[in-house]
Amino acid sequence: MAAPEPAATVAAPGDAATNRGDLHTISLLVSDRPGVLVRVALVFARRGYNIESLVVSPGARGGFSRMTITCSGDPATLSQIIKALGKLVDVVQATDHTEDRAHETEIALVKIASTLDQRTAILQIAEHYSAKVVDYGSESLILRAVGASDKLDTFIELLRPFGIVELVRSGKILMARGLLET
Amino acid sequence: MSDTTTQDAPPASRPQSGPATTPTTPPAAARGGQKDGRGAKRPGQRLGAQVLVECLEQAGVEYIFGLSGGAAIPIFDALVDSKIKLLLVRHEQGATHMADGYARATGKPGVVLVTSGPGATNTVTGLLTAHMDSAPLIVITGQTLQANLGSDAFQEADVTGITYPVVKHSYLLKDGADIPRVVREAFYIAQTGRPGPVLIDVPKDVSQGPCTPREVGALDLPGYRVPGRGASEDIKALAEKLARSRRPVLYVGHGAVISNAGPAVMALAEKLRAPIVNTLLGKGAADETHELHLGMLGMHGTAYANKAVTDCDLILAIGARWDDRITGKLDAFCTDAVKIHIDVDPAEFNKVVRPDLTVLGDAKRVIEELLPLVSRLDTEAWLAQCATWRRRYPLKYARRGGLRAQHVLDRLDALTAGQTIITADVGQHQMWAAQFCRTREGRRWITSGGAGTMGFGFPAAIGAKLARPDEEVWAVVGDGGFQMTFAELATAAVHEVAVRCLVINNNYLGMVRQWQEMFFENRLSGVDLKGNPDFVKLAEAYGVKGLRIRRAGDIDRKLEEARAHLGPVVIVAEVVKEDNVFPMIPAGAPLSHMIIEAPTSKLDKPDGST
Numbered sequence: 001m002a003a004p005e006p007a008a009t010v011a012a013p014g015d016a017a018t019n020r021g022d023l024h025t026i027s028l029l030v031s032d033r034p035g036v037l038v039r040v041a042l043v044f045a046r047r048g049y050n051i052e053s054l055v056v057s058p059g060a061r062g063g064f065s066r067m068t069i070t071c072s073g074d075p076a077t078l079s080q081i082i083k084a085l086g087k088l089v090d091v092v093q094a095t096d097h098t099e100d101r102a103h104e105t106e107i108a109l110v111k112i113a114s115t116l117d118q119r120t121a122i123l124q125i126a127e128h129y130s131a132k133v134v135d136y137g138s139e140s141l142i143l144r145a146v147g148a149s150d151k152l153d154t155f156i157e158l159l160r161p162f163g164i165v166e167l168v169r170s171g172k173i174l175m176a177r178g179l180l181e182t
Numbered sequence: 183m184s185d186t187t188t189q190d191a192p193p194a195s196r197p198q199s200g201p202a203t204t205p206t207t208p209p210a211a212a213r214g215g216q217k218d219g220r221g222a223k224r225p226g227q228r229l230g231a232q233v234l235v236e237c238l239e240q241a242g243v244e245y246i247f248g249l250s251g252g253a254a255i256p257i258f259d260a261l262v263d264s265k266i267k268l269l270l271v272r273h274e275q276g277a278t279h280m281a282d283g284y285a286r287a288t289g290k291p292g293v294v295l296v297t298s299g300p301g302a303t304n305t306v307t308g309l310l311t312a313h314m315d316s317a318p319l320i321v322i323t324g325q326t327l328q329a330n331l332g333s334d335a336f337q338e339a340d341v342t343g344i345t346y347p348v349v350k351h352s353y354l355l356k357d358g359a360d361i362p363r364v365v366r367e368a369f370y371i372a373q374t375g376r377p378g379p380v381l382i383d384v385p386k387d388v389s390q391g392p393c394t395p396r397e398v399g400a401l402d403l404p405g406y407r408v409p410g411r412g413a414s415e416d417i418k419a420l421a422e423k424l425a426r427s428r429r430p431v432l433y434v435g436h437g438a439v440i441s442n443a444g445p446a447v448m449a450l451a452e453k454l455r456a457p458i459v460n461t462l463l464g465k466g467a468a469d470e471t472h473e474l475h476l477g478m479l480g481m482h483g484t485a486y487a488n489k490a491v492t493d494c495d496l497i498l499a500i501g502a503r504w505d506d507r508i509t510g511k512l513d514a515f516c517t518d519a520v521k522i523h524i525d526v527d528p529a530e531f532n533k534v535v536r537p538d539l540t541v542l543g544d545a546k547r548v549i550e551e552l553l554p555l556v557s558r559l560d561t562e563a564w565l566a567q568c569a570t571w572r573r574r575y576p577l578k579y580a581r582r583g584g585l586r587a588q589h590v591l592d593r594l595d596a597l598t599a600g601q602t603i604i605t606a607d608v609g610q611h612q613m614w615a616a617q618f619c620r621t622r623e624g625r626r627w628i629t630s631g632g633a634g635t636m637g638f639g640f641p642a643a644i645g646a647k648l649a650r651p652d653e654e655v656w657a658v659v660g661d662g663g664f665q666m667t668f669a670e671l672a673t674a675a676v677h678e679v680a681v682r683c684l685v686i687n688n689n690y691l692g693m694v695r696q697w698q699e700m701f702f703e704n705r706l707s708g709v710d711l712k713g714n715p716d717f718v719k720l721a722e723a724y725g726v727k728g729l730r731i732r733r734a735g736d737i738d739r740k741l742e743e744a745r746a747h748l749g750p751v752v753i754v755a756e757v758v759k760e761d762n763v764f765p766m767i768p769a770g771a772p773l774s775h776m777i778i779e780a781p782t783s784k785l786d787k788p789d790g791s792t
Contacts, residue, residue, distance in 0.1 A: 031405055034354060035342060042346055076532075083529035089351040089371060092405040 023052060024078055025104070025174055027182050028067040028085060029059060029093040036090040040067065043084045049073045053171030064092065066182075068173045070149075095182070097174055102182070104174040108152045109134070110143045110159055111166040118162055129155045140165065223392035230358035231260035231389040234322075237365035238266060243293050245269055245284065245648055247277035251297020252337060254324030256389040258295070269648070269677060272669035274301055276641040278308020279667065282317045283605055283645030286628045287653075289440070291318040291372045291380075292645060298324045299337030302344070302383075307635055309348040312379040314632025315463060316436060318372035319379035321349075328356065328385045341383045350378030355385065358393035366398055375408040376527040377440060409526050412543035412551060419539055420498075421555035423520050427496035429564045430456040433479065433508075436463035436631070437501015437526060439624040443546035444468055447500060450549055451475075455561045457568050459487040461502050463631040466621030471600070476568060477577075477620070480508040482613040485575035485765045485778050490568050492773045496520040501545040504534035505632070506769070506790060514772035524548050575765075575778055577617050584758035585734055587611055587686045591618040593737045594656065594684070597745070602654040603646050605629065607639030607663035609693045611686035613763045615658045634792075637666030643681040644674050654682070654745065661687040661714055671724040674750040682744050685717050685754045688761070696762045701787045721752035731755045 030036045037056065044051050052070040059066045071078070078096065085094040110131075114122055119141070126133065126143050129151070135142035145155050149172050156167065176182040223229065228236075234257060238246070247269050250258045261268050271277040274296045281292025296305055302323040312319045325331070326338040342354050351371050353364045368380040424430065432451055438444060438460075444467040451458050451474045458468050459479040470477055479487040491497060497519050502508070504523075509515040515535065523530070523537040524545055531540040541548050579588035591614050594602075600622035606612040606629040621627040628646060630638040643657035664685050674681055695709040718728030727747050731740045731754070744753045766777045769790025777785075 034356075035346070035352075038343065039346055046347060080529065080533055083531075087527070087529050089403060089406045 022072045023070050024072070024075075024096055024098045025102075025172060026067075026069045026071070026082060026085070027093075027095050027097055027174065028069065028091055029182075030065050030067060030088075031090040031092065032058070032063050032065045033090050036065070036088075037067075039088050039090060040069075040085060043081055043088070044069075044071065047073075047077055047081060049077060049081060053169070055171040055173050057173075068171065070172050093181070097176065097182070100176060100180075102174045102176045104148055104172055105146060106149045106152055106172045107170040108143075108145045108156065109166075109168045110145070110156060110164055111135075112141050112143070112159060112162050113139060113165045114141055114162055122159065122162055125155070125158050131155065227392045227394065229256060229260070229389065230361060230384070230391055230393040231256040232263075233358065233361045233393045233395050234365065234384065234389065235260040235264045235266065237362050238293065239264060241365060241369045242290070245645075246293045246295050247271055247280040247284075247645065248295035249274050249277060249297070249301060251299075251301045251324060253298035253326050253386045254295060254301070254322075254384075254389075256386065257322065257324065257384065260389075261295075268295075269644075269673060271641075271673050273667065274304030275307050275637060276667050276670040276673065278305045278319065278321065279311065279635075279638045279641035280645035280648075280670070280673075281319050281321075282308060282312050282315075282638070283628055283642030284649040285312070285317045285319060285377075285645075286315075286642070287603060287625055287646035287649040289318075289373070289442075289625070290649075291320050291369055291377075294319060294321040296321070296323055297337065298326055298341065299339045301337075302339060302341040306345060306348060307633075307637075309345055309379045309381070311630050311633040311635040311638060313348045313350065315630065316377050316440060317379070318377040320368055320372055321379060321381045323381060323383050324389070325354070325383045325385040327387045329387070331385070342381065345381050348379070349381045350376075352381040352383070354383045355388050358388045358391055359396040361388075361393065362395045362398045367401065367403060370401060371403070371406060375406075376437075409528075409542050410544055410547060412524070412541045412548040414551070416539065416541040417548065417551050418555065420522055420524075420541055420552060423496065423522060423539060424454065424498070424556055424559070427456075427520065428560055429493060429495040430454060430559065430561065431490050431494040431497050432456050432458045432468075433491070433497050433499045433502050434458055434460040434464040434467045435500065435502025436461065436467075437524075438464055438467035438545045439501075441501065441526070441544045441546040442624060443500065443544075443549055444624045446546055446549040446553065448472065450553060450556070453553065454556055454559050455565065456559065457490055457565065459483070459491060461505070461508060461631070462616055462629065463627075464502060465616060465627040466624045467501075469622045470620035471622060474565075476572065478616050480505075481510070481767050481769070482617065482763050482765065484572075484577060484617065485776060486568060486571035488765065488767065488773045488776050489571045489575070491516065493567070494519050496522070499523045499525070499537070500549065501525060503530045506534075509534065509773075510767050510775075511770055511772040511789070514774070581734060585731065585737075585755060586761060587688070587755065587757045588614050588618055588761075589734055590684070590686070590731060590737055590741075590755045590757070591615050591658065594658075594741060595619045597738065597741055598654060598656075600626070602626065602656055603628065603643075603650065605639050605642040605646055605655070605657045607657070607659035608634045608636045609660045609663060609691070610688075610696065610761070610763050611658055611660045611692075612639075613693075614686075619658075636660075636663035638663070640664060640681075640683055641667050641670045641673075643683065644670060644679050647679050647681045648677075655680075657681055657683040659683060659685055660692065661685060661689060661711055661717070662691045664717070665711075665714070668720065671721060671726050671750070671752070675725045678749055680748060681750050682747075683750070683752045684744075685752060686757055687714065687717060687754050688757050688759050689714055690759060692761075693763070695760070697788075699760070699762070700766075700781070700785050701768070703784075717752060717754040727751040729753045
C-alpha cells in the first residue's frame with residue numbers, strides 16, 4: 001500500500017454508537033498496486049460519503065490485498081459506490097456484506113489513567129468483556145478488547161467515566177461464513 | 183477477460199545492478215545528467231524510451247500528438263527514429279482534443295505525449311472530455327526522476343494523483359522492464375468495454391535508463407471484465423416487453439456508435455416499425471434522415487422527438503445514460519412508460535432512472551441477439567402521431583433580418599449531403615449544428631457532450647482529418663470556443679491538414695447570453711466578446727486561407743469555395759448577434775414544458791444546474 005490513508009480510523013465513540021445502525025460494511029479484493037487506496041477513497045469522497053473505518057491487509061494470494069470498509073450514508077448512493085468500485089481496474093471484487101451472515105470482529109486498545117482505588121471496577125468491566133490488560137502501570141492501564149464493533153462501543157462507554165486517555169480501534173474486519181466468498 | 187492469476191516476475195529479476203535510486207541520492211546529483219543510478223547501458227541494450235516507442239509502434243500507433251519538455255526529451259528523442267508521425271501542437275489541451283478526434287473518428291486510441299508538471303496538467307481538460315464521453319486516449323506524461331517524486335523538484339507534479347478522477351486507469355511506470363505490459367494493458371483498457379482515457383506517467387530515469395523489457399504473457403487483469411453478449415433470459419424478457427408496446431421509442435446514445443450498433447439498431451427499428459431518437463453523442467448511430475428517425479431529443483432536441491418520448495409507452499435506451507440534458511425533471515420523465523436500459527457499463531444501471539429491465543452487454547451484440555425474437559408491432563397510429571408532430575413543429579429559422587447560423591448549417595448539410603465528418607465545439611452553434619446537420623452514419627459527428635468543453639471542436643477536426651484523410655472534415659465552432667484553441671491553426675498549417683473550420687461569430691458567448699436574456703431579465707454579464715480579432719486576418723496570419731460570409735446570399739458560394747480549397751481554411755460566418763436556440767427545455771423542467779418558439783412572457787429561473 002503506497003498511498004496515504006485518507007480517512008480517520010476511529011469515529012467519535014458517541015457518533016459511532018448512534019450511527020451504528022446505518023453502517024454498511026464493504027469488502028474489497030484489490031490488486032496490490034500503488035494508488036489503489038486513493039482510487040478507492042476517491043469513489044467515496046466524490047459523492048461526499050463518509051468512511052468510518054478502513055482496514056487494508058494482505059490477501060490470501062500474493063499480489064492481492066483485502067480492504068474492509070465501514071461507511072454510512074444513504075443506500076442508493078452506496079449501491080452506486082459499490083458499482084463504481086467494481087469498475088476500478090484494480091478492484092477484483094466489491095461486496096456489501098451488511099445483510100450477510102458474516103463473522104465480524106474488531107480490536108480496541110483503551111488507555112485509562114487510573115488511580116489504584118479505581119482498578120477493581122475497571123478490571124471487573126474488562127473481565128466481563130474478556131478484555132486483557134496489556135500494559136499495567138502505576139498511573140495508567142491499557143486494555144485490549146476484541147469483538148463485534150457494537151460490543152466494543154458499549155465497553156468503551158462503560159470505561160469513559162474512568163477517564164479514557166487514548167483510544168485506538170482497528171476498524172472492523174469480516175469474513176463470510178462457510179464457503180461463501182467474502 | 184483472463185481470469186488467471188499469473189504473477190509477474192518478481193522485481194528482483196531487474197537485470198541492472200542496484201536499486202533505481204536510494205533515499206540518500208541527492209536530487210541535485212540525480213538531475214546532473216545522464217546518470218540515473220541504474221548502472222551503465224550495455225552495448226546493444228536499448229533505453230526505456232526506445233522500448234516504449236517500439237511498443238507504441240506494435241500497438242499500431244500512426245500519430246502522436248505532443249508537446250515536448252525536459253522530462254519527456256528522451257521519448258521525443260526516440261521518436262526521431264520511429265515511423266510514428268509526431269504532430270507538434272501549440273498547447274497540450276489541443277493535443278488531447280486532436281487525439282480525441284482521431285479516436286472518435288476511428289474507434290482506435292489517440293495518443294498524446296507531453297512533459298511533466300504543467301505539460302501534464304494541461305491535459306486534464308482533455309482527459310475529462312474523453313472520460314465523460316468514453317473516448318479511448320493514451321496520454322503519456324514525462325515525469326521527473328523517481329528520486330525527485332514528491333520533492334517539489336522543477337516541473338514535478340503528482341500527475342497520477344491529479345488525474346485519478348478523470349481517467350479510466352493510470353500507471354506510474356516505475357520499472358522499465360514493465361513497459362511492454364503497461365502499454366499493452368493501457369491500450370486494451372482504453373478501447374474495450376466502455377472506452378476511456380488511460381494515462382502513463384514515465385519518470386525520466388525510466389525513459390533514459392537502459393531497459394531490458396520483461397516478456398508479456400497473457401493479460402493479467404483480474405479486476406477488469408468486459409461484458410460481451412447479453413444474458414439470454416434478459417433478451418427474452420426484453421422481447422416480451424417490446425411485443426406489448428404500441429408506442430415504443432428507441433433512444434440511442436454514444437454506446438451504439440462506439441459498438442457500431444447502428445445497422446442493427448436500424449434493422450430493429452424497421453422490423454418493429456418503431457421511431458428512433460438519439461442523444462447529442464448518439465447522432466449517426468442510426469441515419470437521422472430515415473423516415474423512422476425523429477432526430478435528437480433533450481434540452482435542444484426536436485419538438486417531435488421530445489413529444490414522442492413524453493407520450494411513449496416504452497423507451498429502450500441503447501448505450502445511453504439518461505443524462506439530465508435528456509430527462510429534464512426526473513420525476514416527470516416517462517412516468518408511465520416501460521423503461522429498458524442496454525449498457526456495457528453496469529454502473530449506469532439505476533444511476534438516474536430505475537429501469538424496468540436492464541441488459542448488460544455490448545449494444546451491437548444485444549440488438550443482434552434481440553432481432554430474431556421480435557416482430558412487427560402495431561405502431562401505425564403511433565407513427566402517424568409522430569408524423570403529425572413532425573409536420574406541426576418543424577425546426578425552423580428566420581431567413582431574413584441578417585445572416586443566421588442555422589441557415590449556414592442547413593446549407594452545409596445540404597451541400598455535403600452528410601458525406602462529411604463534423605466536429606462541433608460547445609454552445610449555440612453546437613446545438614444548431616446538431617439540429618440541422620443530420621448525421622447519416624456513426625463516427626461522422628464528434629463533439630464534447632458530457633464535459634461541454636469549449637475549445638474542443640477545432641483540434642478534434644485536425645485529429646479526425648488525420649485519421650480519415652479522404653473524408654471532408656468540418657469543424658463548427660463559435661467565436662468563444664475557437665479562441666481557446668485556435669493556436670492549433672499553426673499545427674493544421676504546418677502539417678497541411680485540410681480541415682474546414684466554420685466559425686459562427688456572433689461576438690457573444692451566445693448560450694449564456696440566451697439564458698441571461700430568457701431567465702435573468704437580459705442582465706448580460708460576462709458574455710460580450712468585444713475585442714474579438716478579425717478571424718479571417720487571424721487565419722491569414724497563420725498562412726491559412728480565410729473566407730467570410732456576411733449575407734445569406736453568399737452562403738453557398740463561400741461554402742463551396744471552402745470545400746474546393748486544398749489546404750486548411752477558416753470560414754467566418756458573421757451572424758446576427760442575438761439569436762436563440764429553440765426548442766428549449768429549461769434545465770430541470772419536465773419535457774412537456776418545452777419552449778418551441780421564442781416566448782413572449784417572462785420565464786422563471788430554471789431549477790436545473792446548468
